[in-house]
Amino acid sequence: MFNVKELKKSILVSLWFMFLTFPIMVIKVNTIYKTIEWRWSRMAWVGVGSFFLSFVWRALLRKKEMGMKQAEEGQEQKVPLTQKLIHDKRFSRPALVIICAFALIYPLVFSLYQVNIMTTALIYVVVGLGLNIVVGLAGLLDLGYVAFYAVGAYSYALLNHHFGIGFWTALPIGAAMAALFGIVLGFPVLRLRGDYLAIVTLGFGEIIRLVLENWNEFSFGPSGIANIPRPGFFGIQMNLHQVHTYIYYLMIGMTVFTIFVVRRLQDSRIGRAWMALREDEVACQAMGIDKTKTKLSAFALGATWAGMGGVVFAAKTTFINPASFTIWESIIILCIVVLGGMGSIVGVICGALILILLPEYLRAFSEYRMLMFGAVLIFMMVFRPGGIISDVRKVYQFKGLNETTKDQ
Amino acid sequence: MLELKNVQTFYGNIQALKGISLQIAEGEIVTLIGANGAGKTTTLMSVCGIVPPRAGEIYFEGQPIHHMPANKIVSLGICQVPEGRRIFPYLTVLENLDMGAFLRNDKAEIKRDLDYVFSLFPILAERRNQAGGTLSGGEQQMLAISRALMARPRLLLLDEPSLGLAPLVVKQIFEIIRKVNSENKTTIFLVEQNANLALKVAHRGYVMENGKITMTDTAANLMANEEVRKAYLGI
Numbered sequence: 001m002f003n004v005k006e007l008k009k010s011i012l013v014s015l016w017f018m019f020l021t022f023p024i025m026v027i028k029v030n031t032i033y034k035t036i037e038w039r040w041s042r043m044a045w046v047g048v049g050s051f052f053l054s055f056v057w058r059a060l061l062r063k064k065e066m067g068m069k070q071a072e073e074g075q076e077q078k079v080p081l082t083q084k085l086i087h088d089k090r091f092s093r094p095a096l097v098i099i100c101a102f103a104l105i106y107p108l109v110f111s112l113y114q115v116n117i118m119t120t121a122l123i124y125v126v127v128g129l130g131l132n133i134v135v136g137l138a139g140l141l142d143l144g145y146v147a148f149y150a151v152g153a154y155s156y157a158l159l160n161h162h163f164g165i166g167f168w169t170a171l172p173i174g175a176a177m178a179a180l181f182g183i184v185l186g187f188p189v190l191r192l193r194g195d196y197l198a199i200v201t202l203g204f205g206e207i208i209r210l211v212l213e214n215w216n217e218f219s220f221g222p223s224g225i226a227n228i229p230r231p232g233f234f235g236i237q238m239n240l241h242q243v244h245t246y247i248y249y250l251m252i253g254m255t256v257f258t259i260f261v262v263r264r265l266q267d268s269r270i271g272r273a274w275m276a277l278r279e280d281e282v283a284c285q286a287m288g289i290d291k292t293k294t295k296l297s298a299f300a301l302g303a304t305w306a307g308m309g310g311v312v313f314a315a316k317t318t319f320i321n322p323a324s325f326t327i328w329e330s331i332i333i334l335c336i337v338v339l340g341g342m343g344s345i346v347g348v349i350c351g352a353l354i355l356i357l358l359p360e361y362l363r364a365f366s367e368y369r370m371l372m373f374g375a376v377l378i379f380m381m382v383f384r385p386g387g388i389i390s391d392v393r394k395v396y397q398f399k400g401l402n403e404t405t406k407d408q
Numbered sequence: 409m410l411e412l413k414n415v416q417t418f419y420g421n422i423q424a425l426k427g428i429s430l431q432i433a434e435g436e437i438v439t440l441i442g443a444n445g446a447g448k449t450t451t452l453m454s455v456c457g458i459v460p461p462r463a464g465e466i467y468f469e470g471q472p473i474h475h476m477p478a479n480k481i482v483s484l485g486i487c488q489v490p491e492g493r494r495i496f497p498y499l500t501v502l503e504n505l506d507m508g509a510f511l512r513n514d515k516a517e518i519k520r521d522l523d524y525v526f527s528l529f530p531i532l533a534e535r536r537n538q539a540g541g542t543l544s545g546g547e548q549q550m551l552a553i554s555r556a557l558m559a560r561p562r563l564l565l566l567d568e569p570s571l572g573l574a575p576l577v578v579k580q581i582f583e584i585i586r587k588v589n590s591e592n593k594t595t596i597f598l599v600e601q602n603a604n605l606a607l608k609v610a611h612r613g614y615v616m617e618n619g620k621i622t623m624t625d626t627a628a629n630l631m632a633n634e635e636v637r638k639a640y641l642g643i
């Protein structure tokens with residue numbers, strides 16, 4: 001491992017980095033005194049840091065290549081640790097109990113601020129699971145997903161503003177509106193796949209945002225809608241702390257509901273049709289799967305969760321404007337799905353928690369957020385192309401003759 | 409059982425089928441042979457409704473199907489094994505087979521058909537939990553045929569099942585085709601470039617050139633025909 005060649009490579013990398021970062025890291029012009037500060041110590045840090053990182057990077061790459069070679073040589077591929085843990089009941093049961101208990105006592109232990117960001121993260125979990133239906137299961141790359149989130153949020157805000165409709169009535173209406181928009185988007189893109197689909201959905205997302213921004217009479221334009229009421233609880237008056245705790249529990253309930261439904265969908269007939277459609281459209285048609293209905297249902301069911309998430313988002317922040325629904329949001333949600341592991345529920349949950357909570361806790365580094373985002377994405381592409389927890393589908397177990405004899 | 413009357417199918421402006429007429433009776437194996445690009449695949453796609461014809465009529469058991477969507481046609485009992493196999497590479501063998509039975513609800517009968525295709529192709533039973541994409545070419549063709557059989561079709565459409573396979577595997581697959589026809593009375597419409605093989609298992613045949621049917625006869629007569637021998641059998 002520690003041969004001269006490797007050392008040389010790392011030294012070259014670190015020299016290159018020192019050279020590249022020289023202007024921004026070392027030179028500092030003091031504009032008041034018109035002097036130049038030379039911060040040489042920083043250069044040393046860059047050198048040492050990049051030296052070690054390049055070493056670790058290549059060690060990891062080698063390890064990965066070795067793993068691939070083993071797999072190619074036909075050896076039994078190791079089941080990744082995460083999957084082993086998920087499928088081992090002795091581990092997963094207690095873990096589930098602990099997670100549930102933690103989720104339930106969370107607001108009692110942590111401050112209002114913590115509860116708030118956790119609620120936000122849970123909204124992203126729900127929305128991410130919705131997008132997972134479209135992207136992960138049905139394989140339709142949707143870059144305009146935030147549009148449905150906006151539809152949900154604006155449904156509640158506008159219905160409340162004009163007709164005084166409450167949160168609980170607005171929740172199903174927002175979900176239905178989003179599903180309707182999902183179908184509206186679905187029809188024109190039925191024949192598209194891959195890149196073309198991505199471009200059209202991206203355009204769709206921007207159209208919705210631009211309409212909300214410019215149609216002042218309808219949506220109050222860029223100034224948005226304020227004073228959206230928080231969800232009520234049988235008309236009981238609650239203070240700020242109580243109401244946020246209440247929204248938190250509401251989101252926990254909604255997350256559990258979402259997980260339950262998405263799991264059922266995955267194992268259902270339509271879920272299998274989505275997965276088959278992702279792999280081969282012609283074969284699907286030859287098997288009698290209705291392509292139109294299957295695709296539209298993926299769009300509609302995916303959008304439903306975004307709509308519900310949008311309603312909760314509007315109720316939680318009590319103020320929405322089009323700036324909350326930019327393309328950037330779509331990309332974050334897509335990152336949640338892709339980073340977490342397409343098609344995997346646990347993966348999407350992990351992805352949402354990491355991508356939403358991490359930046360909150362790293363507020364100090366907020367300027368480097370984008371940099372870290374990029375770095376994390378590249379790392380994932382190279383080392384875990386399947387996501388943090390890649391999709392493990394349920395495998396049918398038919399106990400035939402061979403298998404029973406093998407078991408004995 | 410199946411009748412095509414003057415069927416014309418287009419891809420955009422390109423006319424691939426220039427008025428095809430043919431008939432298939434119940435219990436028959438009928439083959440359609442022709443060179444590459446003659447329009448054989450397009451004929452099957454038109455029957456299935458995946459590429460619906462622009463003109464002409466298609467009847468299945470007397471019922472017009474040329475305006476029906478593809479999924480309706482499958483539910484009537486027509487199932488296609490598409491060219492190039494087109495199995496689902498990331499689904500397991502069992503899941504692939506399960507997709508074949510997508511339109512069926514009778515669990516017990518599905519289980520029976522599963523056992524039946526496993527008896528036809530025992531290798532698939534061994535590979536049941538393996539991803540479809542990891543099978544060899546011959547196994548994939550077996551899977552594609554089995555998947556179609558899981559729909560329990562009365563008319564099975566096969567598009568070049570011998571494509572790119574070793575002669576021994578091809579022989580095995582053609583034996584199964586004959587067996588399925590004689591045991592289950594499944595009518596088979598077999599599209600092939602390998603005319604020699606196809607004419608050996610088929611009862612009757614059609615010859616296709618540039619989107620038109622140029623000849624039709626019993627398989628034995630076609631085999632003996634001078635033109636066919638020159639053009640398709642390489643003799």
Ligand SMILES: Nc1ncnc2c1ncn2[C@@H]1O[C@H](COP(=O)(O)OP(=O)(O)O)[C@@H](O)[C@H]1O
Pocket residue numbers: 419422423424442443444445446447448449450451
């Ligand atoms: N998807 C398509 N788009 C446009 N033209 C096509 C398409 N598929 C086939 N064709 C054309 O239709 C004709 C018949 O093709 P095909 O039915 O695939 O022939 P075969 O199966 O006999 O080889 C060919 O000229 C081919 O170029």
Ligand SMILES: [Mg+2]
Pocket residue numbers: 445448449450491568
């Ligand atoms: Mg063909």
